[in-house]
Amino acid sequence: MASDNNTTILAIDNLSCERGGRRLFEDLSFALSPGDVLVLRGPNGSGKSSLLRVLAGLLPAADGVIQWHGRDISDEPAPWQRSLAFLGHANAIKAAMTVSENLAFWAAFEGSNSDSGDALDALDLKPLADLPASMLSAGQQRRLGLARLATRLGGCWLMDEPTVTLDANSVAKLRDLIARHRQAGGIAIIATHEDIGVDNARTLILGEVT
């Protein structure tokens, strides 16, 4: 998938990250255009999660520039934050609230651009909508975490091991969801050990740079 400079929306230039005095990766550069998916691979501890957290702005980068639509995100974080949807290891679910309440809160807080009923449908959560989240299995909780991203089609998704605890059927749903997200002009950066089977995905392999 060619991404020439005219359509690049996310550009990473010479990014380095250091944690606890150890260089996790250095001089990382890539550019993504609307519809691009980048799959991050590498052994445990190679910095996949850290890269996602640096991109999200949760971790400071040791070096390098991240540009969203040509603007440095450290100068202008707001447009980047508005387009960003982050799925970490944890699903950000409150056990005391129902499935639909959990989703409705994040939709209201993050200012979602699509219908949360649709998002529940996309991950087969409709029948569980009124259940307290404490009743969900691990895989169902992961689907609820993904449903939050489904309300944010078309921006940039940062996903850390999205398929953990998902069954084959749900992985297929996730694949469909990513396809819809790309159609809406969205990009996704996915750290994973499993093959999700996304078409035309680019791959970045992080090695252990010690």
Added chain:
Amino acid sequence: MSAFLALVRRDVALAVRRGGEAALTLGFFVVTISLFPFGVGPDPELLGRIAAGIVWVTALLAATISLDRLFRPDLEDGSLDLLALSPLPLEAVVVAKCLAHWLVTGLPVTLLAPLMGLMLQLDLQAYLPLIVTLAIGTPAISLTGAIGASLVLGARRGGALIGLLVLPLYVPVLIFGISAVEATLAGLPVMPHILIETAILFVTLPLAAFAGAGALRLAME
């Protein structure tokens, strides 16, 4: 603004649900105050003299016991990352969470204070200054507490540590709250004490927002 209100609403809803902090805090407040007549004896004159102090100190303790739950659940379930990533500044997130904390602890404590005063034979004149200073002082307590709560996020046993950290910081709020009551009883002007209490609140607000947000950023790294 809608993100701010959504967060306040969610935190209040979580606190008043089954297993939430609101009922625990109020229960602690009422039960602890009821112990004092047993502890110091039922002498109405003695109780009346220390009533305002009892209510104030118990209100401080009641607000403090729920502080460890202010940020920790959000840190543990990954919500804090998402709260930090939104365009709403993290400082505003801290203030929203403090407002929710006050709505379920400080506000009900303030509303219950007259009832507790009745039980402790509080002087009739003292009710108004007690309620007014509690209404101004308890938000300052939630805000100051947020600084402590965010600082101990890295520690595994934050609960007791928060108390050690923030209880000394409550001293100014306590002093001017009580001195307003004392001034009323002595027939002296009460406004200066209330104004200083208000000033403390307005100093605490930005201080807690910035210090709390800074500590949260460190906790998330």
